[in-house]
Amino acid sequence: MSAIDTLPPLREVIANHGLSARKSLGQNFLLDLNLTAKIARKAGDLENSDVLEIGPGPGGLTRGLLAEGARKVLCIEKDRRCIPALEQIAAAYPGRLDIVEGDALEINPTDRLTAPIRIAANLPYNVGTELLVRWLTPPEWPPFWSSLTLMFQKEVAQRIVASPGSKTYGRLAILAQWRADARIVMDLPPQAFTPPPKVSSAVVHLEALAEPRFPADADILSKVVAAGFNQRRKMLRASLKGVRADIEDVLTATGIAPTTRAEQVSLEEWCALARALKG
């Protein structure tokens, strides 16, 4: 019998530990272990990786990650009620699951993990987006993680993988695609979760690139992209006026028409603009 078979079904765990879902913590649990194993497999080569899991809840995805062979999982969970359920999983996989109780926005556990590090999470939407932006904008590149496998509301997932010209293309797409390969690897209907959320979800997988796709200064790129998309309906000559007085000349010299709107500008062009603004 494998370790996962010695653990009670998740519905039983939830009943035994009184884990009624709390809206304030964005709790929509995955209880189907076939599904959590499938998500775990999307995270890549787990056998040679440490995994950082944020928001394990009762541990459905945690079980998937361990059963699929993760060398070690370090999980951070804010809800104290979930800790005994997670300790039960740790006992079934001796030495492979470390549990940290706390807020993932305030804890940096990287010193307890060995590279390569993969991050996996099914998180509340707002926490997930904030962490994603932090993971994508570290002080130095390459980052401490080699891949991210994250559940999002489908609309957010589409923003991460969006191409120029689409309504969902914006700062998140540029941040994600500049230094990572980003793909939607799974779509999930609301009924996959207990309780079901109002909207569909999707799993996004990002692999960190060793080098940015195009050279650019991260701060300048981030600022110019934010300015452009803050007024996405305006032409760049207007939306970027505050960035530099001679922005029309800089745009023209970069080969971007000043009448272009932010959502039509490719990643390569944003990076060229960032370089021109630095030079």
Ligand code: SAM
């Ligand atoms: N991973 C579990 C699953 O798939 O069934 C639970 C997913 S549930 C959508 C989100 C989990 O994140 C909850 O267990 C919640 O308590 C936890 N959580 C919410 N905010 C958090 C934070 N700031 N830091 C750590 N965990 C958090």
